[in-house]
Amino acid sequence: MKLKDKVCVVTGAARGIGESIARRYVAEGARVAIADLDLASASETAANLTAMGPGEAMGIAMDVVSEQAVNEGIAEVAAKWGGIDVLVSNAGIQIVHKIEDFPFADWKKMLAIHLDGAFLTSKACIPHMYARGGGSVIFMGSVHSKEASPLKAAYVTAKHGLLGLARVIAKDGAAQGVRANVICPGFVRTPLVDKQIPEQAKELGISEEEVVSRIMLGNTVDKQFTTVEDVAEVALFFAAFPSNALTGQSLIVSHGWFME
Ligand code: NAD
Secondary structure, three states: OOOOOOEEEEEOOOOHHHHHHHHHHHHOOOEEEEEEOOHHHHHHHHHHHHHHOOOEEEEEEOOOOOHHHHHHHHHHHHHHHOOOOEEEEOOOOOOOOOHHHOOHHHHHHHHHHHHHHHHHHHHHHHHHHHHHOOEEEEEEOOHHHOOOOOOOHHHHHHHHHHHHHHHHHHHHHHHHOEEEEEEEEOOEOOHHHHHHHHHHHHHHOOOHHHHHHHHHOOOOOOOOOEOHHHHHHHHHHHHHOOOOOOOOEEEEEOOOOOOO
């Protein structure tokens, strides 16, 4: 087991990519806090994963834009399991508009969830990692950390920003064994993506089939969606990597949509 008894916090883990990462971590023996907006759905996911074992999970209510909620949630996890080894800052949403129509409130909401969320959870977890002699901070970036698409001003800006934050944490945390890396998935068929398909079709004046085949999969090598399991595999690799040799990096998992 690659994460036996490691204490991991995964935000936005009640469903989607976060749930898949939490599932993979529990399968590797980890203790995983499922941090999400709604305690009932976080606890339900946690109960399902605990039943699966061999690790265990707990649900915690956390809006990642609230400093108080983040600090209280992380303190609760550290008190229950004695520390924190791995943070996956994954919670995220998508809002698409043409730049000239982008409501300022939506812009601020997007930057807050993706960037304030990553900052606040890192700030709260890193002292616990220092106390353990090291840890792994993982941000959920996107191909949009490297590439731009129409209608996604806030998302692309936020996802690019995560690369910078990870690189700073890699430097700040190195002496105490904390590394930081970014996962950059292509399109994954979760509720976040399903919601975008009709929205993009309307904004761009094309069919939903064209959004999928041209916008989402047009540049992949094989016209395939990336899966939640693919992303979880990368999240396991970053979490279990044993040294500072792998830090400040980003790894793209996108069926070749974006190559570097
Ligand atoms: P999803 O909508 O299926 O799940 C997101 C989860 O985050 C939900 O459980 C939601 O309740 C939670 N959440 C939302 N706002 C929150 C907040 N303020 N505090 C705490 N939890 C919050 O989305 P997903 O597709 O699983 O996306 C997860 C992450 O992966 C996001 O950061 C997203 O940008 C990124 N990503 C997704 C794709 C994709 O194609 N689905 C591709 C690249 C990157």
